[in-house]
Amino acid sequence: MRNTFNAALLLSVILYSCRVQLAGQNHPRKEAREGVALTYFGAAGWEITDGRTVVLIDPYLSRINGPAPPGGGTGFTLPGDKRRTYGWHDPAEPDLAAIDAHVRRADYVLVTHTHYDHVLDVPHIALKTHAAVIGTESTENVMRAYAVPEDQLITVRGGEDYQFPGFSLKVIPSIHSSLDHKHYFSSSTTPAGLKPPLTLEQIHTEGGTLAYLIRIQGHKILAFGGNNYIERELTGLEPDTVLVGAGGSRKEIYDYSGRLMRALHNPPLVLPTHWDNFLAPYDASQQPALDALKSFIEEVHAASSQTKVIVPKYFEPIALDEPAK
Numbered sequence: 484m485r486n487t488f489n490a491a492l493l494l495s496v497i498l499y500s501c502r503v504q505l506a507g508q509n510h511p512r513k514e515a516r517e518g519v520a521l522t523y524f525g526a527a528g529w530e531i532t533d534g535r536t537v538v539l540i541d542p543y544l545s546r547i548n549g550p551a552p553p554g555g556g557t558g559f560t561l562p563g564d565k566r567r568t569y570g571w572h573d574p575a576e577p578d579l580a581a582i583d584a585h586v587r588r589a590d591y592v593l594v595t596h597t598h599y600d601h602v603l604d605v606p607h608i609a610l611k612t613h614a615a616v617i618g619t620e621s622t623e624n625v626m627r628a629y630a631v632p633e634d635q636l637i638t639v640r641g642g643e644d645y646q647f648p649g650f651s652l653k654v655i656p657s658i659h660s661s662l663d664h665k666h667y668f669s670s671s672t673t674p675a676g677l678k679p680p681l682t683l684e685q686i687h688t689e690g691g692t693l694a695y696l697i698r699i700q701g702h703k704i705l706a707f708g709g710n711n712y713i714e715r716e717l718t719g720l721e722p723d724t725v726l727v728g729a730g731g732s733r734k735e736i737y738d739y740s741g742r743l744m745r746a747l748h749n750p751p752l753v754l755p756t757h758w759d760n761f762l763a764p765y766d767a768s769q770q771p772a773l774d775a776l777k778s779f780i781e782e783v784h785a786a787s788s789q790t791k792v793i794v795p796k797y798f799e800p801i802a803l804d805e806p807a808k
């Protein structure tokens with residue numbers, strides 16, 4: 484892919500439609516004290532905070548030059564990229580400096596599934612912040628391998644609806660993106676008793692996939708970690724904000740955006756997630772991914788003309804409007 488490592492280019496290309504709103508550059512993260520703000524970390528990673536409680540979703544800051552998902556070839560070699568490359572049998576080594584630069588505190592970490600672009604950084608974040616890690620048994624077994632204390636681990640399977648201080652969380656059964664032109668399938672789960680260092684392959688056992696409905700300060704935020712969903716599980720959720728997987732594999736799914744918008748009754752705000760090339764460093768151009776995102780935005784608007792789509796910029800908080808009373 485074309486690559487200039489030019490951050491300015493990345494920042495300049497996003498606005499191409501008057502219906503696409505730019506992320507809230509007037510809301511520096513430190514000042515997001517009033518209301519709820521969401522900050523994109525790339526891949527499927529987000530921070531959601533009301534200034535008191537910090538909830539992370541699939542936080543992945545390392546962006547290692549790792550192997551591509553099934554059917555994605557052998558990964559990308561970007562011109563000028565000096566990072567080491569990782570294979571499936573290499574030890575999983577998060578970029579601690581990258582994590583520490585962007586994650587200062589967290590109270591809860593929600594993990595949608597146990598793939599390395601969702602879970603690689605979570606043990607370090609959990610050990611550093613003492614956040615509770617909410618995820619499948621597969622995800623929690625990765626945490627156990629890295630000696631995250633048992634009292635921080637909340638194992639879920641989908642269907643739970645939990646009250647926590649400051650927010651509540653409904654765990655939604657879901658399914659993984661249809662990778663490799665529908666040939667991807669995994670029923671494997673990370674076993675208990677693994678000893679570090681784990682290989683990338685060992686932290687890439689899907690273990691089932693979940694979505695999450697976060698109710699906070701009058702908002703209902705539905706977060707997906709990939710490009711698929713179980714339509715009947717969305718009945719009655721009525722979110723005002725949805726993090727929707729907007730990667731290319733959604734095109735394997737029948738009427739992906741249309742069925743989703745109808746099932747959710749035309750949510751006011753959609754934030755595309757997992758649309759960028761997460762094998763590229765943060766300062767690389769995401770132009771091909773941004774170009775590909777146009778068709779997603781068109782799909783959403785065709786299905787739900789009043790839905791606003793905001794293309795997130797890395798690390799720029801998006802402040803939500805006050806919830807309707």
Ligand SMILES: [Zn+2]
Nearest residue numbers: 596598659709
């Ligand atoms: Zn995955």
Ligand SMILES: [Zn+2]
Nearest residue numbers: 527598600601
């Ligand atoms: Zn992923």
